[in-house]
Amino acid sequence: MSRRVVFAPDSFKGTVDAADAAAALARGWRSASPGDDLVQRPMADGGEGTLDAFAASVPGAERVALTVAPPAPGSRAVGTSWLRLPDGTAVVELAATCGLGLVDPLQPLDAHTSGFGEAIAAALDAGATRLLLGLGGSASSDGGTGALAVLGARFLDGDGRPVLLGSRGLASVASVDLSGLRALPPGGVLILGDVTNPLLGPLGAAAVFGPQKGADPATVEVLEANLARLADAVAAALPAGSSDGAAPGASPGAALASAPGAGAAGGTGFGLLAWGASMGAGARLVAEAVGLADALAGADLVVTGEGRFDGQSEAGKAPTEVAALARAAGVPVALVAGSITADASAFSASASLTDLAGSGAAAMADPARWLEAAGAALACS
Structure with missing residues (x-):
């Protein structure tokens, strides 16, 4: 039978x-x-292969090719693509722009998400009415600052100068200006996350995922301190009451840092939440698509x-x-x-x-x- x-x-x-x-x-x-x-x-869960899963399962999906910035010093520019769906939604996969497989050797302090931001910007420039952003498989721990800087945010040191890309630059972040960020598309921005980790702490981006990106124990401590500094700076930049579901008395920045999925992709989940994106379950959405x-x-x-x-x-x-x-x-x-x-x-x-x-x-x-x-x-x- x-x-x-x-x-x-x-x-x-x-x-x-x-x-x-x-x-x-x-x-x-x-x-x-x-x-x-x-x-x-x-299948996919928001990480590597998410774009392919949607492309294979959504009739009329169209790949749009582009080249984005190298994901770390000494790396090459990345030829990649984002996916246009027939309803105007754009799917952008972080792993295809600045993922682990694109950085050799690994550079946990200097890898960044600028290329991801460039792909998002390209989709918006092309008229995307909604964004599905796949997170997972990142080489960086920059809290999404590389991507947000491309989209108009400013991360400044004590002298008002832009900080270096990557986690290393976060050590000197003194202020954050989110006022120049591009507006969200009409249909919003949904994060396709593959983890539920918060930004900080023993279950956070540095502690859990730092070693996968090449960080030894001492470097993990540096990554954690730099992400904590970023969280404080973002908290100061967010207006009161901007985080739904925050515990009584909790600052908006603290609420975002503790949100499930904020630690995804080296804290890129946190950065996107600060932009106004919503967190979704990547695997569930891909399962629906296929x-x-x-x-x-x-x-x-x-x-x-x-x-x-x-x-x-x-x-x-x-x-x-x-x-x-x-x-x-x-x-x-x-x-x-x-x-x-x-x-x-x-x-x-x-x-x-x-x-x-x-x-x-x-x-x-x-x-x-x-x-x-x-x-x-x-x-x-």
Whole structure:
């Protein structure tokens, strides 16, 4: 009896994109069970691959090419694109403008988000009536100041001069002027976030994500101090009562810094919230765009996955959203990941590429091969 199986992985960051991961899993499954009905719905959560997911699933979507500023000193200008949807919405992905894969070697103190701001500005100049901004996979920890500066904000030192780009410049921020920021488009700005972390503290941008951007423990402390200084300066620039839902007595800046998702993309979530953007769940919105719920109707199994399944995976990542939709539809869920370091007992089956390949290095050297192996193993389980 044939089975209907849906493959809905996120990208395996730095090795294979979501579409190629879904295809490799399906090839492996078909090699072991050729009579099954296989459906591919590659996913994203606001990070790498978000633009591709919308482009593949929204009829009439159009890529608009542009070149943006290098994301760090010594890097090259980035050829990228934003996506125009038929209703006038523009999708802009931070990872495609200043992501981790665009900075080598990593520069946690000097990487910045200017290129992201240039892509946003280009979409607005082209008449975008609404913005969907994918956050995730950033190389920077500048609190979004590079992007906001392109959009008209000013971040000044004690002498009234613009500070340097990147986190390093935040150490000298004395004042912030948001009055020159471009107006939001008529339909607003929605952040497609992949995490719920606040800006500061042990669960904040520096502590949790700084090491992924190349920061050692001492540098993490510098990043944290610089983001705290930025938060104070932004708080002084915001009018009283500008933050909805703030605790009684809390300043607008404190409310924004503690908002879920403010720590996304090195604090870019915080910067965009200060602009007036709203926070959304990236994985849920991508799932809607790709029609995942409809694809699950009548399915016998859904296979999801990502590069590393860890403690952060439960905070808005694509596999968690896929699993929630599948369980609501009464469909079992299997997990494939490059490595699995968190409890995966909630899944009906799981496969680690590291275990199949014998090491993480071997898995990363040929991810398509081991994704195929994972698909075949799950088909036989």
